[in-house]
Amino acid sequence: MDFDLSDEQKMLADQARGLLAERTPYDRLRKLIDSGAEWDEQLWRELGEMGFLGANIPQEFGGLGMAELDLGVIAQELGRANAAVPFFSSIVLAADAIRLAGSAAQKAEWLPRLASGEVIACFASAEGPGPLLGQGTQLTDGKLSGAKHPVADAGIAALAVVQVGDGLALVKLDQPGVTRTRLDSFDQLRAHYRIDFADALAEPMPGAGVLATLLDRAAVQAAFEAVGGSEACLAMGRDYTMGRTMFGRPLAGYQAIKHKLADVAVAIELAKSNAYFAGWAAECSADDLPGAAASARLTAIKAFEMAARENLQVHGGIGYTFEANCHFYYRRERMLAVIVGGRGYWADRLLNAQPGAQGQTHSTGKAA
């Protein structure tokens, strides 16, 4: 057993972290929000040039052919920086969906362009309040009708991977049958849209029964992203309290603060450990993936929840200002909390992966 990132993975993380620290400081995030931008296009182009976007896409489709864990390492750094890029939509969900369910021609057509970042795809599944996988869209004879909302990054995407029932279809967004309406987004660094389909041309993907695996794999990446965000919150909270004097000594010296942040630190290490295992399982042990992804998902959300909330809390009033940096994570955390299905789905996924632990009424694992 060697349960640690490889030296190459550590280098990859350093490289990504260095680039992001330079290119996307918090002031830049503030500017993006103020200007109503949908994304940080310049950063996205650079990530593409560095090869980060195609990290886990096979070489034959223009990627680097690296492992899930390598992508996880990058996701963690994107989470730490809170970067305003459609990585989760285009790479983690859409490209992976095409990889899992697409025909040879669909893969050849889209994966190279997604890997380079030249084309962006969004992932459309929800249909308003309720489950992640909506059931109201219809696909008949290559024509899609219905509405998906909210859909992240749809405004900058040329392609949508649309979940229809238990299957997936590809829809080009620049066509008469598609209407995109921008919604107010709680996460101010991710534009969200409503997409209406009126007999839009859609190409079904042939792969069946891949949704659960797609979500497992996405949950692993979401966990890495959450771990990165949590670590940023912990460091920010620590630094702030170290620098603030209270009743004649540093705020960081008070046990209420020390103990709170120690608990956050523990939660992060548990989540990170689960994410490592799940990243490994996604590549090397398909049987372990559902349970491992669920564990990573549950612990990472817990860690990020604590970290984002307590970071703002230890800042006091300044934490409630746009000028402080707590809010980026406070908002992003809620997005990650709902991005691949709720805790009930993942609790079932985890328990159902235990031998002999299938409940009688909740064992289908449907309705993420």
Add this chain to the structure above:
Amino acid sequence: MDFNDTPAEAAFRAEARGWLAAHAPAHELTPGLKIPDTEEADRSRAWMRELFDGGWSGLTFPKALGGRGLTGIEAVIFSEEESRYHLPKGPFTSIGTGMALPVIAKHGNDAQRAQFIEPTLKGDLTWCQLFSEPSAGSDLANLRTKAVRAEDGSGDWIVNGQKVWSSWAHLTDWGILVVRTDPAVPKHKGLTFFVVDMKTPGIETRPIRQISGMSEFNETFLTDVRIPDANRIGAIGEGWACCMTVLMGERLGSGAHRSGVEPLIAMAARTPAHDGSTMLDDRAVRLALADALAEEQGERFFQARLRTMVSKGENPGALAGMIKLAYAGRQQKALGLGMELRGLDAIAADPADSATADLQYDYIYSTVMRIAGGADEVLRNQIAERVLGMPGEVRMDKDIPFEQLK
């Protein structure tokens, strides 16, 4: 990252598994069956002897000192395999192997190593830990038990004072003991470390009735106890460094008392709910069990990360305390949940239901994990200070000679 055994590790696992299959079953305890503590002690000794004869003791201990000189990873593999059996293991023997031996190996001299290491590995010598006192627990260096040189010029030490919470002190052969030899210096500096034969005149142990109903720990009174200078471990005044060696072993080893979430899931599946469903179908129960299981997995993989660090020669330091903090709290919460999902039956079950009896006992015992071996709050301080680099606690006793403290 490779989570599978390497070929060498797989071979080691197969060897361990084979040996255990042949030797462990005869030593197993019956789950749920309480046996007198003298019998438990005898059976622990017998298992130690079996391990020694089979070449499975002191796995990570240097060969020159009678161990096998293996890596931490191999020790993990062996304990994983060993934990498949319900064996008589616990503080009765682990204080010797996990605390006394490391401190003797690191701070002792050759004569002491020769005298104590092999007999301890064989189970011939068992140990208790005489550290805590009524006014010294988390603040261990506040201890008052004192040792002065005998006036007869023999170089012997005369010890007086009181220790408390001394697990198994009534049944073990020797004790590791820390005492104050110089009250004129600040508290951490005036301590010296000894090993003491528990049959020495002047040592009296009085069992304490615990909330579990058992009496595994004791008050230990020391009245004019004479200890030869040859039984001093390390230099005079070096007692605190010795204690640190012991406490590090305590933290790394303390995963042993873990009780898992899987049995609780199985129990939920066996517990009827309404309309023919089981408690495992209950939404609230499922969410809580899944949270506990996810955390437990996190602890397991975190442990694997730390063990990997150890095998690469890195020191996990205060990171080890993070695991202990996580599992102690998680365990108490999960066991409490286990009782709830069992319903009223959790309070008074059929005598044949050993799983519920275990649950009751484990819930009581889960309190220990949050107090002993670094209490939750103490660990949080350590994590904040050593992992996060936050300021140390305000200390009112710093640099003040012990005898001047109020």
